[in-house]
Amino acid sequence: MSFELTILGSNSALPTSNRYPTAQVLEVPGRCFLIDCGEGTQIQLRRNKISFSKIRHIFISHLHGDHYYGLIGLLSTMNLLGVKSDVHIYAPSELKTLIQPQLDFIRGEMSIKPIFHPLNLKKPQTVFESKNIEVLSFPVKHSIPTVGFLFREKPKQANIKKEMIKAYNIPLAQIKDIKAGADFETEDGRIIPNEKLTTPPPKPKSYAFCTDTAFHPPIAEIINGVDLLYHEATFLEELKDLAEKTLHSTARQAAEMAKLSKASKLLIGHFSSRFKNLNDFKTEAREVFKNTELAIEGKKYII
Amino acid sequence: MSFELTILGSNSALPTSNRYPTAQVLEVPGRCFLIDCGEGTQIQLRRNKISFSKIRHIFISHLHGDHYYGLIGLLSTMNLLGVKSDVHIYAPSELKTLIQPQLDFIRGEMSIKPIFHPLNLKKPQTVFESKNIEVLSFPVKHSIPTVGFLFREKPKQANIKKEMIKAYNIPLAQIKDIKAGADFETEDGRIIPNEKLTTPPPKPKSYAFCTDTAFHPPIAEIINGVDLLYHEATFLEELKDLAEKTLHSTARQAAEMAKLSKASKLLIGHFSSRFKNLNDFKTEAREVFKNTELAIEGKKYII
Known part of the structure; x- marks a missing residue:
């Protein structure tokens, strides 16, 4: 089974003229998971030729706008397109209150049926399970309750x-x-x-998504041995104080987490808009964890 | 006084990979008016180097998502940037109900203060007035209550x-x-x-914004003699039936309105995503009204 991750947006909250806020798609055979849904996600889906009708499961890490303001537009478009399916949304419980008025305002019968699954923000939880795949949410450390997600193949038989x-x-x-x-x-x-x-069976594949979060060692145990770790790196070490204050991470800290969790590969993102050139992020992280890449919009990462 | 119009988005509801939903900025000396605010408006403002802090007046024509889903993101970003000002939002009254839960969820004191001004959806109304400029809203004809806007310089003395x-x-x-x-x-x-x-004084300048609307003759009287008319042209005549059914206009109908209202120039937009090449819109409209241009994103039109 292959995991294919497409980065739709990897910028932090303030918009730049060429980087989008957080959104990514993880495709596994027969499933397409959308992870976070910042403003512009639907246009980025179009650009990356990912069919809206494939999206049945949406995971929202937390309720800062740059992680969910694109959701109402996406749902509305799926409805305009006449997509007929349940759309499961795994998110902090308040999300429903925040977007239900807008959903209600879309007149006529909705062709899609959004189903909200409130996340446990205090402890790890299996939020989705199929024959081959399970998805765990787990708390990370940010200024508002936030979770990471671990997508993993179920152990296979010998x-x-x-x-x-x-x-x-x-x-x-x-x-x-x-x-x-x-x-x-x-x-x-x-x-x-x-x-x-x-x-022996092939090692089950796994992908962990950790943003937004400060460097938070308890994460390492949960995602131990992950194949690919996406970890936020909003700042460089030169702004470590600001990272601490805002409960974000530096590129170096993201790399420390990759090391601590024995990840095979690290992908860093959620870059602050103040940085025009992202190469310094890669250089800084690679000093600690060599197999690091930048999360570049439109790029696919295959596990 | 010059009027400078920048098109941020001129597509209809369904996203394409290279066209944004409706949003435009009208700049007059000392004022910057945002007209409609589809998803992605803030990134388009950045691309066009229009400072967020200049925007104090936002006009929303109606509550289909492609005309307002970018508003919460824009307000949130203005707040993150610490813009300290009142932001006046002229919109159908329900808009407040739709986005207030999201505004409330932005923790801490807001640096901006959104002030909602409910529009009269049944008859023309002066919604904004300064020493030199006034803005009128007036009903157009769409599937939900919708207004057009007329921005005009006040008559000058000889x-x-x-x-x-x-x-x-x-x-x-x-x-x-x-x-x-x-x-x-x-x-x-x-x-x-x-x-x-x-x-005699120079003729006061004027700009009219009419979208979304079917061909609706009563508009002509209100905007009579306008310098620049932006009128929607969602379809070509070959889809006239669909235009009628969905209460949109064809390029030819937009041109008929320009002729009827004695406009000096016509700008057409709100193109359906099904059309990849927009030149046919221009050709069709110019058969009726020669001075027609396409509303192209990122382009400035000066009156």
């Missing part, structure tokens, strides 16, 4: 070696148990250990 | 000819009356007619 089925004459009925980890007892009573019969 | 002051020895005290139209009586009782003493 693969049974075909030559072993033949060699030990393993009956079909037992294959399921062996895939799940059982040993096999031959007709003459020998125990064949599971390791000999199977090859 | 200029008194300097050589006449000398020739007839006109006392200072009478100059004001003569500028306002009075004749002058000389010491020996001769009446000098006003036309001989003055040159």
Whole structure:
């Protein structure tokens, strides 16, 4: 299973003439997750040729405007397009109060049906689960209640070696148990250990989204071993005091989190509008965590 | 006095990858009027280097999302930037109900103070007046209550000819009356007619904004003689039935309105997303009204 992440916006709150506020799309086979929905998300979806009708699950990290002001426009457009589906919105509970008046004002029957799922802002929680994927939310540390999200493939079963089925004459009925980890007892009573019969399953893929947040060590345990970590880096170390005051992170701190959580790769974003050139962010983070990339709008990152 | 109109967005409701929903800025000396505020207005303001702090008056034609979904983001950003001023919003009364929950959710003291002025949706009304400028709203014909706006310079006084002051020895005290139209009586009782003493004032400038609307003849009388008319042209004549059904106009109908209202120039916009090439709009309109231009984003039109 491949995870394909498209960055729609990776700027912080104040608009610039060429960077959009936070929004990203994570595509896994058969599912398309929208994560945050800053103003302009719908135009960025168009530019990146992502069909609106594929979006059934929207995750909103917190209720600062640069993370949700694009939601009403997106829902309204899905409705104008006649998309007929439930749209699940996982967000702090107040979101419903904030946009319901606007939803109510859209006259006539809505073709989409927004379903609000209030997030637990105090502790980790499984917010979505399918056969292959689960999504966890977990608290991060910001000026208002904010969560991160962890998207992970469910652990897969081991693969049974075909030559072993033949060699030990393993009956079909037992294959399921062996895939799940059982040993096999031959007709003459020998125990064949599971390791000999199977090859281990591929490591489940995972993606963690952490913005907006100060450097917050408890996150590391939750996202431990993640394949790709998106972590905010609003500032450079030269503005560390401002990062602390506003409960944001520096590029260096984002890299520290990648290291602490044993991530394979780090993607940094949510850049403050004051920085025109983003290369310094990459340089600063790479001093601590080499496999760091900038989250560039319109770019795809594949896990 | 010059009127400078900047088009920030001239597309209709469905987003395209390169055209924004309705928003424009009309600058007159000392004032900056924002007209409609579709999603993305703040990024378009940045791109066009128009300072957010100059915007004190916002006019919203109606409450379809593509005309107001950018407002909360703009107000929020003005607040983040610490702009300290009243911001007057002229809009259908429900707008306040729709965005007040989001305004309330912006924690802490707001540096800006939004002041809502409910529009009369049934008859023409002066909604703003300063020494030099007045703004009228007037009903147009759409699927929900919608107004157009007429921005016009107040009539100026005539200029008194300097050589006449000398020739007839006109006392200072009478100059004001003569500028306002009075004749002058000389010491020996001769009446000098006003036309001989003055040159007529320049024609007051005017700009009319009409979107969204079907072709609606009563508008012509209100905006009669306007210098520049922005009129929606969502469709081409080939989709006239759809225009009628959705209470929008075709390019030809926009041109008919320019002709009927004796406008000097016509600007058409609010193009349906289905049209990639806009030249056909210009061609169609020019068959009826020659001095027609397309409203192109980022372009300035000077009256």
